[in-house]
Amino acid sequence: MSETLSxxxxxxxxxxxxxxxLRRTVQKTAMTVFDGWSYDExxxxxxxxxxxxxxxxxxxxxxxxxxxxxDGRLLALRPDVTSGIxxxxxxxxxxRQRPLRLCYSAPVFHQQVQSSIDWRRxxxxxxxELLGRAGLVADIEVLLIxxxxxxxLELQDTFVITINEVEIFNGVADNLGLDRAARDQLRRLVxxxxxxxxxxxxxxLVSNEESRAFAQLIRLSGKxxxxxxxxxxxxxxxxxxxxxxxxxLWRAIExxxxxxxxxxxxxxxxxxxxxxxxxxxxxxxxxxxxxxxxGRYDNLTANFGAPExxxxxxxxxxxxxxxLLADQRESTCKTPQESSQRIVNRDPVTLFSDAVERxxxxxxxxxxxxxxxxWQN
Numbered sequence: 001m002s003e004t005l006s007x008x009x010x011x012x013x014x015x016x017x018x019x020x021x022l023r024r025t026v027q028k029t030a031m032t033v034f035d036g037w038s039y040d041e042x043x044x045x046x047x048x049x050x051x052x053x054x055x056x057x058x059x060x061x062x063x064x065x066x067x068x069x070x071d072g073r074l075l076a077l078r079p080d081v082t083s084g085i086x087x088x089x090x091x092x093x094x095x096r097q098r099p100l101r102l103c104y105s106a107p108v109f110h111q112q113v114q115s116s117i118d119w120r121r122x123x124x125x126x127x128x129e130l131l132g133r134a135g136l137v138a139d140i141e142v143l144l145i146x147x148x149x150x151x152x153l154e155l156q157d158t159f160v161i162t163i164n165e166v167e168i169f170n171g172v173a174d175n176l177g178l179d180r181a182a183r184d185q186l187r188r189l190v191x192x193x194x195x196x197x198x199x200x201x202x203x204x205l206v207s208n209e210e211s212r213a214f215a216q217l218i219r220l221s222g223k224x225x226x227x228x229x230x231x232x233x234x235x236x237x238x239x240x241x242x243x244x245x246x247x248x249l250w251r252a253i254e255x256x257x258x259x260x261x262x263x264x265x266x267x268x269x270x271x272x273x274x275x276x277x278x279x280x281x282x283x284x285x286x287x288x289x290x291x292x293x294x295g296r297y298d299n300l301t302a303n304f305g306a307p308e309x310x311x312x313x314x315x316x317x318x319x320x321x322x323x324l325l326a327d328q329r330e331s332t333c334k335t336p337q338e339s340s341q342r343i344v345n346r347d348p349v350t351l352f353s354d355a356v357e358r359x360x361x362x363x364x365x366x367x368x369x370x371x372x373x374x375w376q377n
Contacts, residue, residue: 098132
C-alpha cells in the first residue's frame with residue numbers, strides 16, 4: 001500500500017466503538033423527538049445539481065464539492081439539506097396538505113474548510129422543517145422541539161439558544177440607504193462585533209452619538225431588557241415591527257418557563273441570505289462552536305414555485321456527539337449493556353442458544369472465538 005492510501009484526506013475521520021454507538025444514539029434521540037411531534041422523515045439525494053444550492057445558498061454554495069456530469073451539467077455533493085426540501089415542497093409536495101412537517105438525518109459535504117474551528121469536510125446534520133405556516137405558533141413549535149432534544153441528551157443545564165430577528169438589521173440598512181455592497185459590509189461588521197470599524201462605517205451616515213449607540217448595541221446579549229435598550233436606539237418602522245415580534249416571542253418563552261435557556265442577541269446576523277424573520281443559534285458549554293442553528297425562510301420555495309412560509313433548524317450531530325463523549329454524559333446517551341457479556345461454551349448449540357436468549361433480554365454479547373468447536377449433528 002502506498003503512503004497516500006494509508007491516510008485519509010484532511011477534514012475526514014473514522015468513528016468506531018463507543019463513539020460510533022454514541023453518535024447513533026444521538027441521532028436516534030433526535031429522530032424519535034421529531035416523530036413525537038408528527039414530523040415525517042425525508043431522505044434527499046446525496047448528489048444534486050450545483051445550481052440548486054447556488055440559487056438557495058448564494059456564495060455559501062461555493063464551499064461544495066463540484067464535478068461535471070456526463071451531460072456536461074455541474075453536480076455537487078449536497079452542502080445542505082434545506083435546499084432540497086424547499087424544492088420538494090414546491091414541486092412534488094406542492095399539492096400536499098399544509099403544514100408540511102419534515103425531518104432528516106443526513107451527511108453534508110464541504111470541499112473548503114469553512115473556519116479554523118469547523119475543520120470537517122463531511123458532517124452529519126439532523127434537522128426539521130415546518131412549511132406552510134407563518135407566525136409565532138410555528139416559531140415556538142420548532143424551538144420547543146430543539147429544547148426537547150437537548151434536554152433528552154441531558155444538556156438542559158449547559159445549552160443556550162440565542163434569538164434575533166433579521167428584519168431589525170434590514171430596517172437599519174434600509175433606513176441608512178445602503179446599496180448591496182454596503183449592506184454586506186455592514187453585516188460583516190455587525191456579525192464580527194467589530195465596534196471600532198463599525199463606528200467608522202456609520203459616522204458619514206449618522207451622528208457620532210447614534211453611531212456609538214448602535215455599535216454598543218450589537219455587543220449586547222441578554223433577556224428582555226435587550227429589547228428595551230434597542231428601542232431607544234433603533235426607531236425606524238421596519239425594525240420597530242421586528243422588535244415587536246421578537247418581544248412577542250420572548251413573552252411566549254417566558255410563559256413556558258424556558259427563559260433560562262434563551263437569550264436575545266441582536267449582533268447575531270445570519271450569513272445565509274434566505275432567512276426572513278426569526279433566526280437562532282444553539283450553543284452548549286464545552287463545544288468549540290455552535291451545536292445548531294435555524295430560523296424562518298419564507299421566500300425560499302419561491303425559487304421553485306409558489307412562495308410559502310417556512311421555519312426550521314439543524315443540529316450538528318458531530319459536535320453534539322463529541323461534546324457528550326468528552327463530558328461522559330452516559331446516563332441517557334450510552335447504548336444498553338455497554339460492556340459485553342462474554343460467552344464461552346464448547347457446545348455451539350448451547351453457546352448460541354445462550355447468546356440468543358441474552359440478546360432477547362437486551363444484553364450485549366461477545367462470543368469467544370479463541371477456539372474452533374465442531375458442530376454436532
